[in-house]
Amino acid sequence: MRHHPARLNQHKRDGGAWSDEEIDDIVRGVVDGSLGDGQLGALLMAVCCRGMSARETARLTLAMRDSGRVLELGGIPGRKVDKHSTGGVGDKVSLCLAPLVAACGVPVPMISGRGLGHTGGTIDKLAAIPGYRTDLEPDDFVAVLRDCGFAMAGASAAIAPADRRMYAMRDVSGTVESIPLITASILSKKLAEGIDGLVMDVKCGRAAFMKELEQARALAQSLVSVGTAAGVRVTALLTDMDRPLGRAIGNHLEVLEAVQVLKGQGPADLNELTLALGVEMLLLAGETDAARARARLTRAIADGSALECLRRNVVRQDGDPRFLDEPKALGSAPVHLGVASPSEGHVVDVDPLALGLCAMDLGAGRLQPSDRVDPLVGILMLVERGARVTRGQPLAMVFARTQAAAMAALERVLAAIRIGSEAPPERPLVLARIGA
Numbered sequence: 001m002r003h004h005p006a007r008l009n010q011h012k013r014d015g016g017a018w019s020d021e022e023i024d025d026i027v028r029g030v031v032d033g034s035l036g037d038g039q040l041g042a043l044l045m046a047v048c049c050r051g052m053s054a055r056e057t058a059r060l061t062l063a064m065r066d067s068g069r070v071l072e073l074g075g076i077p078g079r080k081v082d083k084h085s086t087g088g089v090g091d092k093v094s095l096c097l098a099p100l101v102a103a104c105g106v107p108v109p110m111i112s113g114r115g116l117g118h119t120g121g122t123i124d125k126l127a128a129i130p131g132y133r134t135d136l137e138p139d140d141f142v143a144v145l146r147d148c149g150f151a152m153a154g155a156s157a158a159i160a161p162a163d164r165r166m167y168a169m170r171d172v173s174g175t176v177e178s179i180p181l182i183t184a185s186i187l188s189k190k191l192a193e194g195i196d197g198l199v200m201d202v203k204c205g206r207a208a209f210m211k212e213l214e215q216a217r218a219l220a221q222s223l224v225s226v227g228t229a230a231g232v233r234v235t236a237l238l239t240d241m242d243r244p245l246g247r248a249i250g251n252h253l254e255v256l257e258a259v260q261v262l263k264g265q266g267p268a269d270l271n272e273l274t275l276a277l278g279v280e281m282l283l284l285a286g287e288t289d290a291a292r293a294r295a296r297l298t299r300a301i302a303d304g305s306a307l308e309c310l311r312r313n314v315v316r317q318d319g320d321p322r323f324l325d326e327p328k329a330l331g332s333a334p335v336h337l338g339v340a341s342p343s344e345g346h347v348v349d350v351d352p353l354a355l356g357l358c359a360m361d362l363g364a365g366r367l368q369p370s371d372r373v374d375p376l377v378g379i380l381m382l383v384e385r386g387a388r389v390t391r392g393q394p395l396a397m398v399f400a401r402t403q404a405a406a407m408a409a410l411e412r413v414l415a416a417i418r419i420g421s422e423a424p425p426e427r428p429l430v431l432a433r434i435g436a
């Protein structure tokens, strides 16, 4: 490195700002290892405590993007648009949204992540489809995008390698929750996809990174302004993560629920969010009227073209497409246990964080980065917030590997669902929209 790491850290620790040249040097040091682990940990903590200006955040984002390969999608006609969620429980929107938007003629290059803590990841959900390959190298990824209208893969080592090291270090140094670092981490990978537009689903609530609306709004604003400065049109929706999204939590259950959306049979909240995000994606792709965008999306579900688009992609990425017609083709967990309502009344709360942690402990997520995810376990809610229930009525099903794991989960699921005498007030799913 041309600059002394300790001096750079002291400068930030004392509230200073880094020059563009210093930021480029830091990212070089991250990639070539000349910035040691201790120095990087201290640097991330200094950013966490002192923050970064909009200029510094934008420069860091671009330097991280340019630390690896940037896809060249100029040969594929049309504006390329992607969606990214900051992570939640039951969030399988990407699985149905990508084929839906692609069926409307908009190419969707989607590079996604694995689950993080209690939040699920698209790559883990796709791994529940036998044979489906998510390890596409950049040239393969572009070829699938050209053939199917969308491609879904994990970030290869060629994409934003600076983020790999920084993310791993943030995870173990308690420096994940920093708006400039989250912005640079997400956008560096998304900008490397060579997209023209990005819709951000910024989750807000108990099971989200951002618990409070004001924090979520600040993150959305940062993502919109840095993305726009980098030449990509970005729109953000702030959406509720004080409830699980849809009814399924767990990888194979979530794949099946996403297919239900494409068959016009998904749960109302998941259908609604998929359409709301899809409208934003079509608007970024050049559609000028939101009502027309919604009608195009609804038609692609009704005429089956969105489902066919997913089928083409599953086959093209070496997956077995039988589950699209026959849900049992994905297999099933050995133990199924129903959770009965202890009393009569209304479901006044379903705690998404408690359910996400429970699903993770059943094996749907990881405690350690090296853990294997069990695709078949999870929780299927049978009622939603607001529903009227009778005593003994099944509220949820637990899918587990063993009877003991199922029994332990049953207690936790029961504790996560609150039954009261009054119906709870309606709560909107989309809390705010932030555009450039």
Ligand code: URA
Pocket (backbone or CB within 6 Å): 086, 087, 113, 176, 181, 182, 183, 185, 186
């Ligand atoms: N997702 C990312 O890719 N990076 C973050 O920092 C947070 C969520």
